[in-house]
Amino acid sequence: MKKVLTLFAVLVVTGAVFARAIDEPSKESAIVFVKNGSVVKVVYSSDKESVARVTITDLKGKEVFSEIVRSKKGFSRPYNLSQLSHGNYVVRVSDGRNTKAEVVSLQPDRKVVYKLTALDADRYALHIPALDATEVIINIYDEQLGRIHTEKQNISNDFGRVYSVKNAAGKVTFEVLPK
Numbered sequence: 001m002k003k004v005l006t007l008f009a010v011l012v013v014t015g016a017v018f019a020r021a022i023d024e025p026s027k028e029s030a031i032v033f034v035k036n037g038s039v040v041k042v043v044y045s046s047d048k049e050s051v052a053r054v055t056i057t058d059l060k061g062k063e064v065f066s067e068i069v070r071s072k073k074g075f076s077r078p079y080n081l082s083q084l085s086h087g088n089y090v091v092r093v094s095d096g097r098n099t100k101a102e103v104v105s106l107q108p109d110r111k112v113v114y115k116l117t118a119l120d121a122d123r124y125a126l127h128i129p130a131l132d133a134t135e136v137i138i139n140i141y142d143e144q145l146g147r148i149h150t151e152k153q154n155i156s157n158d159f160g161r162v163y164s165v166k167n168a169a170g171k172v173t174f175e176v177l178p179k
Contacts, residue, residue: 029097
């Protein structure tokens with residue numbers, strides 16, 4: 001009888017240890033977010049086959065996208081949020097063991113308002129009103145789209161300058177970008 005009880009106790013303890021090993025979450029899964037403009041790349045790695053749920057919600061919790069991704073050792077997938085309205089969104093990845101979330105802010109594309117006036121064949125007047133105090137990059141390109149001039153300007157007041165482009169080959173193009 002003692003042998004039967006001992007054997008039974010060994011089986012119960014072994015079963016409990018085995019069950020705990022199955023339920024123990026893996027420490028070998030990782031979730032990383034890489035943001036580039038309106039694209040969020042989710043990089044998920046795991047030490048074993050897994051099922052992960054990717055959801056995108058607004059800050060009020062309204063779901064705008066959801067999918068289930070099955071993988072053997074992980075996945076890397078970009079999510080383009082450019083078609084969503086401007087605002088903040090939460091990208092969440094959960095695999096039943098780990099959950100990680102990242103807030104993504106979608107802002108409207110900033111454009112710089114400016115006026116360019118050709119004074120003659122070689123001179124141009126550039127005017128940038130100080131609508132918002134900002135820093136801009138001014139690029140000037142020749143006809144073959146070779147950049148012939150670049151500069152940074154801090155626009156805290158209305159900006160105006162005459163540019164002489166005597167050495168440009170053909171027609172010139174101005175580009176004014178927000179910094």
